[in-house]
Amino acid sequence: MRSRLGVTPRLARWLYTLTIYLLSPLIWWRVWREWAPTHPRRERLGLIRVGGGRPRLWLHAASVGEVVTATPLIRALLDDHPDHDLVITTMTATGAERVRQTFGERVSHHFLPLDFPGSARRFITRLKPRLAIIAETELWPNLLATCQRRNVPVVVANGRLSAGAFRLYRRFGALSRGMLETVAWIGAKSTVDSERFLALGALPSRVAVTGALKFDLDVDEATREASRRLRASWGERPVWIAGSTHPGEDEQVLAAHTVLKRHLPAALLILVPRHPQRFEEVNAYCCEVGEQVQRLSIEPTLTAATTLLLGDTMGDLMTLYGCADVAFVGGSLVPIGGHNLLEPAALGVAVVSGPYLDNLREIADTLAQSDARIEVEDGQALGEALVALLSDDERRHRLGEAGQAVVAANRGALARTRRAITAQLAASTEH
Incomplete structure (x- = not known):
């Protein structure tokens, strides 16, 4: 489907990729500071090392706030799927430190690769996740396209779109629609968020209102x-x-x-x-x-x-x-x-x-x-x-x-999200 300007999702992603290549020196400078001694900077190019032969689940939480919000879900995934390795990615070093402090050796951590096609391809090829879970809404076009090509279902948990984010995604309508059409399931944290995802092109059958994961905060x-x-x-x-x-x-x-x-x-x-x-x-x-x-x-x-x-x-x-x-x-x-x-x-x-x-x-x-x-x-x-x-x-x-x-x-979003993730895993196994 073409946008009003005649731009298809595929062309939009091509133009996006060209733009990030042109901006790559600035992008690399920006992420150079987000570094941890235990993680080489080459991870930003998808050059990760993974071990073990067990199936993997991958959850991305951009920074500290997303890690905190996703913590109950991460604990649930460890309980629900003990036969899987859980890999967490973050964009920031502070997010990485929060993962280490909270979960230690129970999960693996890598930095998310930059959204160049080759980086995304290397990352997914090496990780081989059975399911990708995005906490809140950090969507990267080439990474999602790679997941689609490699038959990796993508779930958005606690999906939210602020008014500002919605306006930004809407400005790039064809690109946003192309991304959202690849997502297997979106658990929106509110009716307003759900309506915004649908307006951007998400498929109605794949969007549900779960409530906010933050309400499922468990203080030990x-x-x-x-x-x-x-x-x-x-x-x-x-x-x-x-x-x-x-x-x-x-x-x-x-x-x-x-x-x-x-x-x-x-x-x-x-x-x-x-x-x-x-x-x-x-x-x-x-x-x-x-x-x-x-x-x-x-x-x-x-x-x-x-x-x-x-x-x-x-x-x-x-x-x-x-x-x-x-x-x-x-x-x-x-x-x-x-x-x-x-x-x-x-x-x-x-x-x-x-x-x-x-x-x-x-x-x-x-x-x-x-x-x-x-x-x-x-x-x-x-x-x-x-x-x-x-x-x-x-x-x-x-x-x-x-x-x-x-x-x-207002608790309950965690239970709804757990059920959706289990269903997506079961569906991916059948195929």
Whole structure:
């Protein structure tokens, strides 16, 4: 089928490939920094080493956020298919580190190859997966085309398309349609996401609304106990956390902390920047504005004079959320689109966010409608909300309990996705 401009999906992919070849120096420079000592950079060209003779399942989770969201699904795949090896790919080094910390030797990890035809071909030829699972929506035309040629079914789990992503995919209509027509099954996280996939060319018989995998977040007892021990070591003081913050947001968070300390001088802020490459920069800024900073990577034990704990380690965000009375979730006071609101909610911690929540609008609205989230416009409003919540135990506990109830009531996406994956595996075996 041709687009209105007469471009077929095949021609669109040819033009896309030509473009990425022309841009290859820039693309290679961009991914050069996303490197881990245990993974040679040649993996970006599909030159991976795989061992063993067992069948393989392949799951791709682009970065830390996708790995966190996909963690319940990864655990389910390990339980459901013990006769398969599970291979996880990420695009970023931080995502790779999160996979290593969470799963260790239970899974294999590689970096996703760049989407050149030869790289995609080498990767699929060497990996030989029985099924490819894409967490959320990072779709690469040549990789999907290679999967189709090699008869590898592709499943999209927790599929989401923000308004911005939808507009971008729609601009390249023939290319998007060509990709989506090759996908065996899409588990959309909401009705809106489902409608957007269909509008881009996904086949109606292959799209289902599963709900969001993030609701199936499982907080283990070890994490809860680590939170209790850490919080107890700090004594009796109000504690709030700003998790997954971005440039332009840290300043507003510190302004809010200044407002809070005027009312509650003993208040402690746990500040966790989203990206580890910003740890040093954020630490310097916090010291510059007069905060008494302790770094988690150096010593989690605080003194009474400590006003700010910098969460400069990887994999500890859930533990730190569990230490807090109130959680502000970052990426929402600046136009990033928001991060996982359900992590603190699942722990019964009162949730506050900014207004920029395009990446998880339905989840944000569900929490707000259940009086389980407070929205603020800027750092001053955040400070005022913190004063109100930390001065009112009953209201704060009510907000936290409402968040836990929302998480419990909306579970189920994991079970639906597991059933679809098992069905796709069975169908691929029959063929």
